[in-house]
Amino acid sequence: MSSQPNPTPKPMVLYFQAHQPWRLRPFHFFEIGTQGDGFDNAQNEAIVRRITRQCYLPANKIVLDLIKKFPQLKITFSISGTLLDQLKQYCPDGLASFKALAETGAVEFLAETDFHSLASLLPGTEFEEQVLDHVARLQEYLGVRPLVFRNTELIYNNDMAKKVHALGFNGMFLDGIDAVLQGRSPNHLYEHPEEKGMKLFPRNYFLSDDIAFRYHEFGKKLTVGKFMARLKSIPQEDQLITLGLDYETFGEHHKAESGILNFLHDLLVCFAKDKHHKLVTPSEAIQQIQDTPALHVPDTISWADAERDLSAWLGNDMQQDAFETMAHLEGRIKTLNDPNLTDRWRRLMTSDHFYYMSTKRNSDGNVHAYFSPYASPYEAFMNYMNVLQDFLHTVKEKEKEMATLPEKGALKAEAERREMHTPIWAMKLENSYEK
Structure with a gap:
């Protein structure tokens, strides 16, 4: 009796969003007109140092060590320009750890608005200027040139994607919400309805939020085994799984003592050894997947809150x-x-x-x-x-x-x-x- 051949591994994109804003200091009404510095530099420094120590450095070490051990691992990052600047100013070791990931060739970095801003909602060219400034910052700090785009908080509509495509990008991320997909699966690579060659990556928000928001829920922790079982329950005909979550999940939102860093390590090891799934970069997914139906998104969506709007x-x-x-x-x-x-x-x-x-x-x-x-x-x-x-x-x-x-x-x-x-x-x- 002949054995059934193993199915072709299903590609997965795993991306992490890393961002910290320039927070404001307490600024009283009577200070208006003094032309003071409204930013809380001491707090910004303290926070980015803490998050670098608790999240970026240990998580980046896990990812780097596992890429060296399992070259088939492919990871994606979207890092705001405001975080890159703060790392350069306050935590050069944190910035160096991201550059070390870039130098592996196994990590793809996404473009976004330089200030993690709402510039895509403004008329004029501010959005395009910020995107290109972010591209330049990635080249300067990390030595990479992004080809795929992720807008602030996954804010997306058809017209925004047109602007992004005009800037030279061949792919863009959005949230795979039911109102947009209308019964279709988020586990596919789609295409803009008008801009041919502009590929769309809907995030599987349910699986992503299992880690980001439901890792420790009702007194129980998510295990790698449970997550992999949910992953394997996805129909075989679904062609691409996109997972996306805040990088600060690992060590900041969930502290190290919760076991979250061990979870990250064990999950990536499972991905590396899994015969049913394989991690790819967004650019690799675009090259490998030919069947990309159109996805029409006339209204503005995001990944935030239950409404997934603005x-x-x-x-x-x-x-x-x-x-x-x-x-x-x-x-x-x-x-x-x-x-x-x-x-x-x-x-x-x-x-x-x-x-x-x-x-x-x-x-x-x-x-x-x-x-x-x-x-x-x-x-x-x-x-x-x-x-x-x-x-x-x-x-x-x-x-x-x-x-x-x-x-x-x-x-x-x-x-x-x-x-x-x-x-x-x-x-x-x-x-x-x-x-």
């Missing part, structure tokens, strides 16, 4: 007011063309600031409260607006200074440059390809 950041009047006030500064900031002011404005665009202002309740509210350094969403809103109003005073002072320059000075020159036919992001893209 309500995590723009769900109440406070969030909308803060976002619109920040967004209305764009034209003035771009005209001034001051790198320091642009950097500060973009730090204020980071999605976390608006996430802290959420007034949701129940399980979603608990998650928002866990991440927030504020006692309440109202305190988060007031503090943000105080910092923003003080920043506006700095902008006004800079505008007065620029107004005293000769007629052909920097202010007018920058305005003329912004009216050129070729947008800034297109020039950056052209320079990037030349390199």
Whole structure:
């Protein structure tokens, strides 16, 4: 009796999102107009040092050691520019550990918005500029050139994917939510309905959240055996499994004493030895999988909260007011063309600031409260607006200074440059390809 041949291993993409924002310091109403530094540098340093010690260094060592032992392991990372900058400034050993992963050739890094921002919701070219700045940062810090994109918090719709494709990327991640898939499986590689060659990776949120949110639930811990059993229950005809979760899950959200780092080690060993599944990078998946049906996503989705929409950041009047006030500064900031002011404005665009202002309740509210350094969403809103109003005073002072320059000075020159036919992001893209 002849034995049945083993099925072809099902490809899996496993990506980790690593991000830390530039948090704001307590900024009182009476400080508005002092043009002070609104960022809590001491807290930012303390937090990134703690997370590097508890998560990035030990988790990166596990991944690096196992890649050396099992070269077939392939891992994917999305690291925000704000975290890369903080690692460079406060934890160079943490940055070096990510570079060591990049040098293995077994790790693919994704592009995103440089400031983990809501820039994709703005008109104009801010989104493209931030994406290309992030590409440059990855090249500078890690020596890699990303080919696949993951937007902030998996914010996605058809039009955003068009912009991403125009920047030269051939793939993009989104959350595999039921409202979008409409009965189809998330375990496939899809394609944009109009942009041929733009592949779409829906995240299997149920399996991903098993680790991120349900590792320790109801007094019980998820075991590698249970997770692998759930993985193997996926129908054989499903072609690609995409898992995605915060990297801080390993050692920060779940502490080392919970066993989470051992879980990561044992899970990767199982993946390396599993005959039914194999880890691949997103670029490898795009090359290997030919059957990619179209996926139409006209409405904006994300991976946040039960709604999986924009309500995590723009769900109440406070969030909308803060976002619109920040967004209305764009034209003035771009005209001034001051790198320091642009950097500060973009730090204020980071999605976390608006996430802290959420007034949701129940399980979603608990998650928002866990991440927030504020006692309440109202305190988060007031503090943000105080910092923003003080920043506006700095902008006004800079505008007065620029107004005293000769007629052909920097202010007018920058305005003329912004009216050129070729947008800034297109020039950056052209320079990037030349390199």
